[in-house]
Structures are given as C-alpha cells and as structure tokens.
Amino acid sequence: MTKQIVFIIILVLTIVVFAYSFLRILRFFKLTKGKFKIDHLGKRIGITLNVAFFQSKIFRKPIIGFLHALVFWGFCVILFGSIEMVIDGISGSERSLSSLGVIYDIFMASGDIFALLIAIAILVFLFRRVFMKIKRFQGAELKKKSKQDANLALSIIFLLMVSLLGMNSAYLALVSDQYVGIYPISTFLAPLISANDPTTLHIIHETNWWVHIGLVFLFANILPYSKHFHVFMSIPNVFLSRLEPLGKIRTMESIKKEVELMMDPNAAFAAPAENEEETIERFGVMDAEDTDWKNYLDSLTCTQCGRCTSVCPANQTGKKLSPRKVFVDLRARMKEKGPELLKNKDYNDQKSLLRDYIAEEELWACTTCNACAKECPLNINHPSLIVDMRRYLVLEESAAPAELNAVFTNIENNGAPWQFSPEDRILWTQDLYMNEKPTK
C-alpha cells in the first residue's frame, strides 16, 4: 500500500511538472503566424507511417541510421512495458497485462531483445560523441549545454535499458520454477545474479523497477528543457509536415493583394476602405514572432543531429551558414523573447532573430538547393525560413547585396537578370545553320 501511495504521488508530480513545462512552451505558438489547418489526412498518415514509424529518411545514413531506427522501434515496444509498470504502480499488481497472453509474451520478448540492442546502440552513440571527432557534432551553434544534453540523455537511456534487463533478470530468477513468458536476453542474465534467497532477489527486482520507472519520469521532465524534446515533438512534426513540393516557395498573400491592386487599376477603386483597421504586418521574418507556427514547431523538433548542415553546400565550403543553427537560434530567441511578448505585445528588447542571432551573411549564402530539407529525418523545412528572412531584408529594408539589387533592377527594367535589352533575346537565333537533314 505504501508503495502505491508513493508511486501515485510521484506520478502525479511528474504529470503536473510535465504539463507545466509543456504548456509554457505551447503558449508561444500564440505569437506565431500562419493558419493552423489539418488537411489531407490520408496523405499525412502515410507520411507519418513512412517517415516517423518506418524511419525512412534516417536511412539516408544507412549504418548509424539503422541504429537510430532500432532505438526508436525499441522505444515503441518498451513503451508497452512502461504502461504496464504505471498500471502496476497504481494498482499494486504485478505484471498486470500478462493476461493478454501471446500478445503480452511477444511484447515482453521483443522488449527484452530491444533493451540489449538499444543499450549497444547507445554505447556506440556515446563513443562517437565522446571519443570520435565527427564533424556534424561540431559547430558554432552547439554550445556546451547541447553536448551535455546529448550525453545526459544517452546516459539516461542506457541506464533505462540496464535497469529493464536487471528487472527482467531478477524477475526470472525469482519465479524460476514457473513459466512467465520468453525473455531471450534476461534468461542468460538471470543465472548471473548470485543471490538465491527470495528476499534479496525481491529487493534487486524492486530496485530495478523503481530505477527504471523513476528514470522514465525524470527523462520526461528533462526533455522539454533539452534538445531531446525531439522525443515528444518528432511524430507530431512529421504528421504536420509541409505538404507542398520541396521546391515551392510559399506565396505571400499580403504581397499578392498589393500586386493585384498595382496591376489592376479597377481593383484599386473596388478595394474596401473599411479594411484600414487591419494591423500592418511586417513583410517577411525579422524576429521569432514573425515566423510561421510550423517554423517554431520545427525548431522544437530539431534534435541538432546536424544532417542538414553536413549536406549544406555553403557550410561544406566554410561559409557561416548552418541550416541547423537557424532553427537552434529560433528556439532560443523565442525562449528569450516569448515570455515578455506574452505579457506585453509591444515588448521590444532592441534585439531580433535577424542580426543578433542570424547574420545576413548566413542568409545570403544559401543556394536554396534544398539538400537540408531533403536530409532532415523529421521533415524540417529550412529554406522556407531562410527565404522568409531574406524577404524581410529585401521588402522592408532593401538590404540585399548590391549585386542582387542590380539583378532586381535589371528584371524590372529589361526582364532579365542581366543588363540586356529584350530586343536582344532573339539574337541567338540569327545566322543559325545546321547540317541538312540526313534522309531518315
């Protein structure tokens, strides 16, 4: 009974603290722009199955991607066991879901195998992070905290797996005289537990049980403050993926209105005057609150794996642009400005995402090749945000590099990025000769 009460108190505490952290982040979405609409449900479910559950994009790096997929699939299976542990903890029962029979056995058996596989994968990940100098784990945007975050999360996951195997092994040793299901790994570990008397075995089992569930609760509450928030955000983010083709840049409706007025004089008279109360919005993105809600969701989802940056042509050739940094910066800026902005919508700290976080030099280095977006295992779309920030620079400040301003002028004046007369567009066709058609 005491165990139940203690467990319920810890559980409630976990949920309350988590809900607090989660809602604190969620309220920032109020500040973001864009309509939230879930359409094309079938397509979204397809993408979620493919990209999230089958981990299709992570396999673009086949070996390390496979290890990640194992961890993900393992988590899905082991989650079943964690749910059981919560039920057991509340009700004081033991292995309460075992009445599910074969299904239960399958979950437990695969969970037991996955625990070992995940533990091995995590050791590989830790080794890569601590001992190998892997380029995509470096970068100006990766502060000491990001690296500590990663190592802490990996260590917790490792301990979760060790305690799971410890729990299963002690359980098997405890009930060695009866059939309790198949535990392919723990079967080999159980005999290694030297204790024989049921009391000691029981203590070992209980300790592992508490360590495991305690770590689950602790982990859940660290996540909202870490880049590993990814664990919660990635599936929703994939489900809410941008569905437009990769190469489509979204049309700015605000500009469309203006252009239509400019090009159609009749529309100018027809324009209703009562719209004047409309708040004058800023063109493009200068600060966190100008971004689309999906940009911000992307930033919460990013776990800073750096696949985007590792394939970026600008980054590979030593330029300052790092697509990962753009989203790390957005999340940090929202965390800084968001709380103040919620209190006072005119809050101004004389800083902005543009320039104080992301330099113009970074934005202008992008070739819009979309390698980053193609690579991101969670369908984060970097070019859309980069172009939106360029839009602010061009439309609000006319602050494009001089050569690009010349391109704009040329297109306006003579319909080509170069300074050639439209009359000359046909020059290439003059005096053009070919060998006479051979008889077909």
Add this chain to the structure above:
Amino acid sequence: MENNKQKVTVPVMASLMAEGKKPDFLWWVGSAGAFDDRYKKVSQAFAKILTYLDINYAILGTEESSSGDVARRAGNEMLFQMQALTNIELLKAYEIKKIITCDPHVYNTFKHEYPDFGAEFEVIHHSQFLLDLINKGKLIPGKLFSGKTITYHDPCYLGRINDIYDEPRKVISSTGGKLIEMVRNRSFALCCGAGGGQMFKEAEKGDKEVFIERIEDVLSVNPDIIATACPYCMVMMTDGLKYKNKEENKQVKDLAELIAESLEL
C-alpha cells in the same frame, strides 16, 4: 564531308499568331538561354533538334521575360509576383497549354509556383521531352559517344527538388556514352553553387567556392564529358574545369548538345 547547310528558323509566337497558326508547344528559352554566351549554344542545339524532328513549336522571342525564380529566392516577392502575373497573362493570351524548357528553375517555378497565380500549363523539361521521343522511336540518337565516359551532375531543381533523375541518365546512355556516377549523385548530389541568387553575386566568405568542391567530385571519377541539364550548372561546371585547368581535355555538355551532336546536326 561537305554537308549542305540548312538555315534554322526559330518560330516566334507573335508571327505564328499573325499567320493564324498554333504551336503544339511553347519553348520557354529563359534568360540564360537567350543571353549567356556559353548557354546560348544549348538553345541553338535544342533548336536544331526541334527543327530536325519537325516539331511544331514557338518561342516568345522578344516578348519573353524573366520567370522571376531568382527574384523570389532572393527575397523579392513583389518583383516575382509581377513577373509571374505578366508572364501568365501573355501565355494565356496566346492560349498556351504546354510549355517546354531546358531550365530546371523555370520548370520548377512554372510547375509549382505559377499555379498560385492562375497558371494551368503542362510543363515539361527537355530531358523528359527528349526521352519521350527516344522511347517512341521518333528520335534515334547516333552512337557518337561510344567509348566515352560521361558523368552526370544532377541539377538540384531537376533531381532532388523534382525527382527527375532517370530521364537525363537515359538520354545520356542513348548516345552510346558510358555513364559513370559520382559518389554524391541523385538526391545526394552537391549543388553547383549557383541557385538562390548565388549565380549573380560574390560568394560569402568561406574556405572555397561551391563549384570547386563539386568539380572535385567530378574529377575524382575522371570522365571525358560532364553532362548536365541546367544553365547554372553549365556555367559553374565550366568555370570549375577552367579553375582546375582541365578545359582542354574535358567538356561540359547539356543533354541537348549531346543529342544534337550525336545526330551530327
């Protein structure tokens, strides 16, 4: 081999309209196709192929204008939208239904971005167009490039962004050349460095230019010919060869040039 020369006449939409004729396709030449010295040769090669095949097509000629792709990606949405609306209006006035282009950026913008402004055109890239004719047996390329190795540099806006990977490769193989792949190919291909407005400006500070990084990929497989299918890629690959002093024994060619040469046009 004293071949008789035939003048290539490129039909212009306005004249065709005046004569009451309608083309099957409108060929959007693009600004690079009309103005870039190197890339003009691609336009000429493609014009020869169209003439050779008796295709009923037209270009806009002096009425053509920038698609606005560069303006949009460089952040000038206002200019892009004005270009889009003007272009669409003109194309609709000519009752154009099908557009063919050699430029993946034009292809992408027309196909995915113009529909927001009322465009309803079918857009075809010349790699698709050429392969279709080859498959139908209407175009039988000569095997001029037998014994040559050809590597293909995937343009971002054709490959990664529009999933057109196989068509250009099949067109290349049809000329008898042996296709060899770089390590980074298809969706993993490295950008040439010219998209998103980069073509027209100095690169930001860094260790090297993107086109040099890419030409090193190219040279690591040591091809006789570098094939590509985009005006920007053409310029960047050509510059890369010059930078590496390899322009003597290696050439960059567009798909249209490979086909035109294989037909000895």
